Amino acid sequence: xxxxxxxxxxxxxxxxxxxxxxxxxxxxxxxxxxxxxxxxxxxxxxxxxxxxxxxxxxxxxxxxxxxxxxxxxxxxxxxxxxxxxxxxxxxxxxxxxxxxxxxxxxxxxxx
Numbered sequence: 254x255x256x257x258x259x260x261x262x263x264x265x266x267x268x269x270x271x272x273x274x275x276x277x278x279x280x281x282x283x284x285x286x287x288x289x290x291x292x293x294x295x296x297x298x299x300x301x302x303x304x305x306x307x308x309x310x311x312x313x314x315x316x317x318x319x320x321x322x323x324x325x326x327x328x329x330x331x332x333x334x335x336x337x338x339x340x341x342x343x344x345x346x347x348x349x350x351x352x353x354x355x356x357x358x359x360x361x362x363x364x
Contacts, residue, residue: 267328274322275342278315279349285311286350287357312350316343 286308319342323334 270328271323271338271342272345274319275345276349278319279312279346280353282311282315282346282350283353283357286354308354312347315350316346319346 289308289311290305320339
């Protein structure tokens with residue numbers, strides 16, 4: 254009984270930490286993308302910034318950094334990290350980046 258509760262707790266802590274790191278790196282990538290595109294105080298500048306594909310490099314970098322961190326910290330075992338985990342990390346990081354960057358572009362926040 255006690256080994257099940259320890260295992261369940263480990264699973265819960267792991268899922269929280271993976272979700273939190275994906276969210277934080279997604280938001281950080283959005284802030285970095287905003288810093289790269291510069292001033293978006295006008296509507297035309299925001300449209301040009303939104304179509305700048307160089308901003309995708311930050312979200313791709315954030316995704317790749319997570320895979321290195323998870324491999325280095327051994328948060329997943331050798332056989333536990335599958336396609337479902339890759340897709341979850343990619344989706345969560347991209348979704349947080351997309352929403353955060355969209356809010357930053359819409360509000361015209363200065364970097």
